[in-house]
Amino acid sequence: MAKTVDPKEFRAPLTHAPLESESSAAWSDSNGNSYPLLSGVPVLLPDAKLALADLKIRARALLSHYERNVDDLRVLLKPSDASSAPPKLTKARLEKTRENQIHHLEFLRDLFEPLKLNRAQATPEPDFGYRLPPGQGLQGYFPNLVRDWCGSRKIGSSSDSPVDENAAQWSLVKRELGSLTPTRTLVAGSGGGRLAYDVHQNFSTGETFACDLNLVLTLAAKRISGGETLRVAEFPTAPKSAAAAAGVVRSLSAPKPAREGLHHVLADVYYLPFADKSFDLVVTPWLVDIVPNRLEFLLSEINRVLKPGGVWVNSGSFNFRFANWADSLSIEEAMEQIEHFGFKQSGFKQDLIPYLRSDLDAHERSEWVTTFRAEKTGPCPSPQRLPLRPSWLLDPQNAVPAPQRLPQIFATLESQAFVLSLIDGKRTLVEIASLVSQRYGLSGEDALDAVVSYLSRLEDESVFRSNVQA
Secondary structure, eight states, X not given: OXXXXXXXXXXXXXXXXXXXXXXXXXXXXXXXOEEXXXXXXXXXXXXXXXXXXXXXXXXXXXXXHHHHHHHHHHHHXXXXXXXXXXXXXXXXXXXXXXXXHHHHHHHHHHHTGGGOOOTTSOOOOTTSSOOOSTXXXXXXXXXXXXXXXXXXXXXXXXXXXXXXXXXHHHHHHHHXXXXXXXXXXXXXXXXXXXHHHHHHHHSSSOEEEXXXXXXXXXXXXXXXXXXXOEEEEEOOSSBSSHHHHTXXXXXXXXXXXXXXXXXXXXXXXTSXXXXXXXXXXXXXXXXXXXSSSOHHHHHHHHHHHEEEEEEEEEEEOOOOOXXXXXXXXXXXXXXXXXXXXXXXXXXXXXXXXXXXXXXXXXXXXXXXXXXXXXXXXXXXXXXXXXXXXXXXXXXXXXXXXXXXXXXXXXXXXXXXXHHXXXXXXXXXXXXXXXXXXXXXXXXXXXXXXXXXXXXXXXXXXXXXXXXXXX
């Protein structure tokens, strides 16, 4: 049995105060802030209560989405008018699709069990709630989880032999590690968790902390790396055939259970829940260009948690797309900036490797991956930390300011427009939630969660970069 994670290994994400066990389901810090545990995974975010409310809202919405899918497919398969019955091949595809949708729904229900969702309560519409930073939805990177742990999913083409994407990624990181033997490693932005597992298993001793903001990936990765086999449905974006279009159930498992000392944590890379100078090695896989703020904020946090002489290894895509062109650094510009934040770097390498290929999918993709190693030579000369959310989002008893600076892009949606109409610079979140509760039949707690989550999203969108698409 894996050793229970010790709160002393972590720190409060905002103040870096020590943590202690409050109960079997939560930790706390000296300031009275509580941090829940979900199946042994600590939720160590500056606003853990708000984050948990957000996760519950979006988990309910995701389950409702699959429930609707299953019901819609049932109607299609049993039409009231026999003349509208689907053709034989279509019916077979729809039946298999429904079977796999049901399987995925049950997988999600099992995964979300630690959230203790009350399915009897009303579920807000998916758009009425706080979102994680752009691209960070609950299932935004689900194909990565399948790729990470489906050992039989090695894809070949006419031009190459079957490839293992995980082995390809690990080889790039291993090349930069050289003879390094860290005792404490942080994998920031661990995603599906396979690279963190490979890094951890490469060393015979030491602890590894896999840190990510994605609930689905983190909970699943913890269970898989611990020795469980999870069966999940994969649905391709460009199916090769009718069988592929219906999806396939995959078995996800680790080559063997991770050795003791691999820990998974839900945390924000801008507010890492660890003490200063506490890691020998930080690895950032496919992270630096998908997080929603300028590189300097990430550099400051990585520098803070690394010991003097500690090593940072980055490997992944490198394609910044900020609204401000000056912040969209090229790799050469980024390497120059790294030198100003207390690191010594020795240049970068770029390698072409396969990425998210599937035997079900007609799309085949390769990526030029940028990998480099940087050593910490000193502290940041001027540490850059993200500003906190305003006090009215952290304390629901504080008055909400008038909405002059809040985006109005959702004002046409009645439920969101109603919330905005209640903001007069005097009402508190509690008072607004009470009116929302009366209007939409939500419980008081759900209404408060929904209001806080929605306004939090609007606040974030006024701070975070524009999500520019290709």
